[in-house]
Amino acid sequence: MLSEFSLIDRYFARRARTNTRRAALGIGDDCALIAPAAGEMLAVSTDMLVEGRHFLPDVDPRALGHKALAVNLSDLAAMGAAPLGFTLAFALPKPREDWLEAFSGGLFELADRYGCELIGGDTTAGPLNLCITVFGSVREAHALRRDAARPGDDVWVSGTPGDARAGLAVLRGEWPHVQIDRADATHFRRALEYPEPRVALGLALAGIARAALDVSDGLAGDLLHILERSRVNAEIDVDALPLSVALARLPRALQLQCALAGGDDYELCFTAAQAQRGAVEAAAQQAGVRVTRIGTITSAQMTASPASAEAAVAAHDGAHARPKAQAWPAIAWRDASGAPLNLTLQGFDHFHAD
Amino acid sequence: MLSEFSLIDRYFARRARTNTRRAALGIGDDCALIAPAAGEMLAVSTDMLVEGRHFLPDVDPRALGHKALAVNLSDLAAMGAAPLGFTLAFALPKPREDWLEAFSGGLFELADRYGCELIGGDTTAGPLNLCITVFGSVREAHALRRDAARPGDDVWVSGTPGDARAGLAVLRGEWPHVQIDRADATHFRRALEYPEPRVALGLALAGIARAALDVSDGLAGDLLHILERSRVNAEIDVDALPLSVALARLPRALQLQCALAGGDDYELCFTAAQAQRGAVEAAAQQAGVRVTRIGTITSAQMTASPASAEAAVAAHDGAHARPKAQAWPAIAWRDASGAPLNLTLQGFDHFHAD
Structure with missing residues (x-):
């Protein structure tokens, strides 16, 4: 011993x-x-x-x-x-x-x-x-603080979020009816077990991006932390989400669940002024990491205290509803045409069952 | 939930x-x-x-x-x-x-x-x-570093080490044949559960003392860390150990086991030049903490690589032995008359049974 x-x-x-x-x-x-x-x-x-x-x-x-x-x-x-x-x-x-x-x-x-x-x-x-x-x-x-996002900022994400969550599903045998070939399963598992911290990208973005965080608990839930601390809302184009080739082969519902509510990705989600698009792309190229614009920061009416982060994911009930007191922090989900989507996602919380 | x-x-x-x-x-x-x-x-x-x-x-x-x-x-x-x-x-x-x-x-x-x-x-x-x-x-x-002790330095300890170990023994019922009155048991238990970090003393000693550490694993074993890193040995007068009134009421063997090999005291053990005795006493008074001189740092022959810290406590076999290659790091235990004592103590190690 x-x-x-x-x-x-x-x-x-x-x-x-x-x-x-x-x-x-x-x-x-x-x-x-x-x-x-x-x-x-x-x-x-x-x-x-x-x-x-x-x-x-x-x-x-x-x-x-x-x-x-x-x-x-x-x-x-x-x-x-x-x-x-x-x-x-x-x-x-x-x-x-x-x-x-x-x-x-x-x-x-x-x-x-x-x-x-x-x-x-x-x-x-x-x-x-x-x-x-x-x-x-x-x-x-x-410093890329969570409270620095402003209305009009682009919302960006690095890499291809969702692969780590798919890796966990593979390890646990969660999807017995879904066909996943061996190479894709290996890709997912590696994303789960060997996440690469985006250190070079973070350094390259310092002074260029405004708010940032790393996606540990799922993109939807983590983005709410930026919205809450920056006192803003966001619109996200779900069709713009960057998916790995392997994840894109899964059924659409699983793609979205993994990419938006799957934890353990450790990609960066960040906001930057629209005028910085070129600088962001250059920073990403310098760091050797793919980045994708997935939405926009919008202003929030600050009339009420914030709803809980967990509740707010599901709180925005989309399009054809009449104008009413807007929830905050809230994410409005859109498709590529700009039409609203109703998504029900569960954020990751270490004291709840997964 | x-x-x-x-x-x-x-x-x-x-x-x-x-x-x-x-x-x-x-x-x-x-x-x-x-x-x-x-x-x-x-x-x-x-x-x-x-x-x-x-x-x-x-x-x-x-x-x-x-x-x-x-x-x-x-x-x-x-x-x-x-x-x-x-x-x-x-x-x-x-x-x-x-x-x-x-x-x-x-x-x-x-x-x-x-x-x-x-x-x-x-x-x-x-x-x-x-x-x-x-x-x-x-x-x-x-900074009070462990590698700063020098031959001739006094060795000091704060407070009354050993009470926390006695508190653990009381909680565990380790000494069924020893009579401990209720007030003493409460004192021991409080020493175990509410140790007071010697922050004020450490600050007052900065710039006055040389080497220091806190006694978490027992005075004998922890002092060896100073000896090892400072490449010195020590002589400790066991009769000079400051004991609480409660600990002094226990059998002598338990007193020594608690005070020298008992963990969880969080008193400071430190060395300082003899010329600093007045300054050390003044610092302790300012901090409102008792300090006691218990021994002296001695030089060690650096001919061999160090024995393991655990082995060295027992390695020094005391007086009447003939001069031989001295162990290092080693503590020579003495009584008040300067006569050598043979002590066998077991240091605390988190991967051994206590």
């Missing part, structure tokens, strides 16, 4: 030490010491991953190491921040060397790729649980 | 928002944005608390809220850093309002007392697990 100290040393501290650049003091003291560059703020985000909720008990540990850090780097990306370092706290039922070797391998492969150092941590015995806190730096004026 | 969003809002975000001073952006975005003052470094520490390991299943949730933050503030104290803020990630089997009310009450009572803001978090369903990452600020030259 490995002791806590030899475990940390063998799989984590040694790799961290060979690698220290931005931290004045890393693993092995009471605290790590770090500082953002002059004129920059420190961006901080924390995420906890729990077995059975965020990953399945038989998950490939290499994929888990990748994803645990990826979801945190994705939060930095959504802020337009450059990764600096992270802390890792985890509970393990029983330290197994092959498991730790694969887990730390997946973790550091991604960390090294983005120059993000391990600067501290904590390990303990207990049901499998991973808690990562990540640090980045960003100029305060360039 | 509370949803994740209403839970965060009701018990955490509202209290955090009314309180925001140091964070440019707090709860509700992808990241929090914070910055240390000019000329200061950010001190960062993370701790995970797991049911059955760090607290018992029937723990008072108010005590748990206090302790979860206290152990993190203690890491800042051991660095000489001033608290700025913290993130809280937790998994709960089932959100119960009375539990959350008491837990958040204990948490914010302590947070408010030290001006430490909640700046971000994450909640999920799962076996009870708390992960706090805390942020403080410190001048880099004043």
Whole structure:
């Protein structure tokens, strides 16, 4: 049996030490010491991953190491921040060397790729649980905040959202009557297990885009967070949603459920002034990521307190209704012709059954 | 059933928002944005608390809220850093309002007392697990690092270590043949459940003390971390250990086991030059905390690689042995007359049985 100290040393501290650049003091003291560059703020985000909720008990540990850090780097990306370092706290039922070797391998492969150092941590015995806190730096004026969207802004999304949700359905065998060929199933599963944080895109968009977030709980539910904090509404053209070739082969209802209400994509959803269309396209090209315009931010009448985010997805009842007090925050769904669509979507909530 | 969003809002975000001073952006975005003052470094520490390991299943949730933050503030104290803020990630089997009310009450009572803001978090369903990452600020030259002890330094400890371990023994009924009166049992239990982080002492010692850490796993084992990183040894006068009145009423063997190998005290163990004795006493008086000199840092022959920290506690075999290659890191235990003592102590390791 490995002791806590030899475990940390063998799989984590040694790799961290060979690698220290931005931290004045890393693993092995009471605290790590770090500082953002002059004129920059420190961006901080924390995420906890729990077995059975965020990953399945038989998950490939290499994929888990990748994803645990990826979801945190994705939060930095959504802020337009450059990764600096992270802390890792985890509970393990029983330290197994092959498991730790694969887990730390997946973790550091991604960390090294983005120059993000391990600067501290904590390990303990207990049901499998991973808690990562990540640090980045960003100029305060360039931070992509959720409260910065304005009426008239375009709404954009990166990549092809929905594939991760389809991957979960494949793993769970949720769609026994839907034919999915092996290559598509592999594509979906990889989207679920190895999401790529859009760090380069976030950095390229800092100073160009206004509001941004990463899509962890589903595009529809997450967009509402921007609308709520920015005190605006949105119209979204459902036919403009960028779908992967694999997702486009599924029945239309599943496509929309996955692309709009599926979690775990970690694509960026952001708004930018129409005058910035060229700059957004150039930023995306520089980052090597596809971006797609899917709608417009609209003004909201601020007469009432906001409905709950969950209720608001279904609250807008579309076209031919007579003008009335408009719900806020609300998304008006349209098709390519501009005709309203009635969609009932359920956002992802960690205390509800999926 | 509370949803994740209403839970965060009701018990955490509202209290955090009314309180925001140091964070440019707090709860509700992808990241929090914070910055240390000019000329200061950010001190960062993370701790995970797991049911059955760090607290018992029937723990008072108010005590748990206090302790979860206290152990993190203690890491800042051991660095000489001033608290700025913290993130809280937790998994709960089932959100119960009375539990959350008491837990958040204990948490914010302590947070408010030290001006430490909640700046971000994450909640999920799962076996009870708390992960706090805390942020403080410190001048880099004043940070109380573990690698700064020098031969000739005094070794100091704050408070009366050992009471928390006795509290655990009382809760577990470990000592059925030892008579402990009710007031002493209450004192021990309070030491276990409501440890007071030595933040004021750590701040007062910054620039005066050399090396420091907080005693979370037992004085003997934790002191070895200073010895290892500073490449020194130590002589400790066991009769100088400051004991509470309650602990001093226990059999001597239990006193020593609790005071030297008992975890969860969160007192500071630190070294300072002999010329600083007056300054250390003045700092302690200013902070309102008792400090006691318990020994001296000695030089170590650096001929071999260090023995494991666990082995080294027992490796020094005391007096009348002939001179030989000295173990390092090692603690030589003495009594008040300077005579060597043979002590066998087991340090605390989260992957071993206690």
